[in-house]
Amino acid sequence: MTFTEPVSTPLALLLLGRGSEPASERGVDCPGELPPASDPTLVARARTAREALGDRAFVLGHHYQRDEVIQFADVTGDSFKLARDAAARPNAEYIVFCGVHFMAESADVLTSSAQQVVLPDLAAGCSMADMADYQQVVEAWDVLADAGVADVTVPVTYMNSSAAIKAFTGEHGGTVCTSSNAERALRWAFDSVVDGGAGGQKVLFMPDQHLGRNTAVLQLGIGLDECVVFNPHKPGGGLTPQQLRDAKMILWRGHCSVHGRFTAENVADARRRIPGVNVLVHPECQHDVVLGADLVGSTEYIIKTLDAAPPGSSWAVGTELNLVRRLADRHPDKQVTFLEKTVCYCSTMNRIDLPHLVHSLESLARGEVVNQITVEPRMAANARLALDRMLALP
Numbered sequence: 216m217t218f219t220e221p222v223s224t225p226l227a228l229l230l231l232g233r234g235s236e237p238a239s240e241r242g243v244d245c246p247g248e249l250p251p252a253s254d255p256t257l258v259a260r261a262r263t264a265r266e267a268l269g270d271r272a273f274v275l276g277h278h279y280q281r282d283e284v285i286q287f288a289d290v291t292g293d294s295f296k297l298a299r300d301a302a303a304r305p306n307a308e309y310i311v312f313c314g315v316h317f318m319a320e321s322a323d324v325l326t327s328s329a330q331q332v333v334l335p336d337l338a339a340g341c342s343m344a345d346m347a348d349y350q351q352v353v354e355a356w357d358v359l360a361d362a363g364v365a366d367v368t369v370p371v372t373y374m375n376s377s378a379a380i381k382a383f384t385g386e387h388g389g390t391v392c393t394s395s396n397a398e399r400a401l402r403w404a405f406d407s408v409v410d411g412g413a414g415g416q417k418v419l420f421m422p423d424q425h426l427g428r429n430t431a432v433l434q435l436g437i438g439l440d441e442c443v444v445f446n447p448h449k450p451g452g453g454l455t456p457q458q459l460r461d462a463k464m465i466l467w468r469g470h471c472s473v474h475g476r477f478t479a480e481n482v483a484d485a486r487r488r489i490p491g492v493n494v495l496v497h498p499e500c501q502h503d504v505v506l507g508a509d510l511v512g513s514t515e516y517i518i519k520t521l522d523a524a525p526p527g528s529s530w531a532v533g534t535e536l537n538l539v540r541r542l543a544d545r546h547p548d549k550q551v552t553f554l555e556k557t558v559c560y561c562s563t564m565n566r567i568d569l570p571h572l573v574h575s576l577e578s579l580a581r582g583e584v585v586n587q588i589t590v591e592p593r594m595a596a597n598a599r600l601a602l603d604r605m606l607a608l609p
């Protein structure tokens with residue numbers, strides 16, 4: 216191991232806002248005095264603090280954020296676009312990231328040491344990122360080595376992973392990917408030569424099994440039978456050495472707790488309810504949902520598709536509810552509905568609310584940095600290797 220190993224604990228449930236594990240995505244304390252959500256002056260207070268900060272602050276808003284927060288974002292986007300936007304603002308002293316923990320970490324990795332990245336609520340983690348714990352990944356790599364396949368495996372980690380996993384990936388010749396460039400990342404991985412050896416005959420894809428499977432099968436033509444799921448909670452990942460040797464895609468057993476809840480029955484039901492509906496889903500959805508949909512793509516793709524859709528067209532959209540509601544408001548001439556009404560908001564994204572934003576902005580305006588996200592330098596350097604490989608993808 217060539218960088219400081221983060222402290223790792225067994226995967227016990229940490230309730231949001233209770234307990235502390237800053238090295239992982241799991242629930243961390245949110246210190247500080249927050250204004251009450253009922254305070255009628257919150258919008259005015261946020262505006263005043265934002266104006267006082269001027270160009271010293273740059274506020275990023277992920278598409279899944281609440282309306283009350285997104286109205287203060289200088290730019291909106293998915294995790295990839297926001298990472299690039301943060302890197303393109305070298306003069307902003309403070310990067311206020313209205314998103315979740317792994318995004319703020321990536322922003323810290325991609326910005327200079329003179330810039331400070333703030334996550335308005337430190338408890339805004341990501342359940343998917345939490346499903347790949349650093350120590351588990353180290354142990355999984357040992358399993359691959361024992362099966363004789365580590366030398367021909369390239370790790371590819373989704374942006375939705377902790378800085379520690381990105382650092383592991385960078386150190387082992389791999390790349391980060393997003394839902395926009397997963398196909399290019401996989402093609403790059405299969406074409407690459409690892410440490411002068413035989414090259415990328417296999418990919419270890421973390422932590423979202425669905426994005427990995429959907430991309431491999433539907434865009435690269437890899438067979439479902441060439442994909443195996445590595446379960447970090449089982450000895451050997453629940454796989455035999457022969458299964459690992461036969462596989463082309465080794466999918467980490469992780470998923471998004473929002474997108475993973477849509478089902479093929481939801482798609483069938485939307486088609487029954489809405490004649491002529493177009494079903495548009497995110498690739499973090501399960502494989503049979505994606506197979507049943509008309510179109511599949513990243514958050515940015517979903518936005519562009521609805522922007523370009525003809526008036527009068529009908530859409531059932533399988534992605535986070537805050538975004539779907541905003542898209543429905545933005546396109547009153549089109550019928551935009553949520554694919555399944557019982558699937559809820561991303562609860563961790565939703566933790567960033569107006570009281571937390573006001574608290575962060577007012578603290579920064581008086582020179583007090585709160586809720587700062589920092590990645591340890593050596594880990595950041597290795598994570599940057601993987602992020603830079605992504606940014607350089609053809």
Ligand code: SF4
Nearest residue numbers: 341342471472473561
């Ligand atoms: S929507 Fe899913 S992947 Fe995105 S932050 Fe929430 S749990 Fe994580």
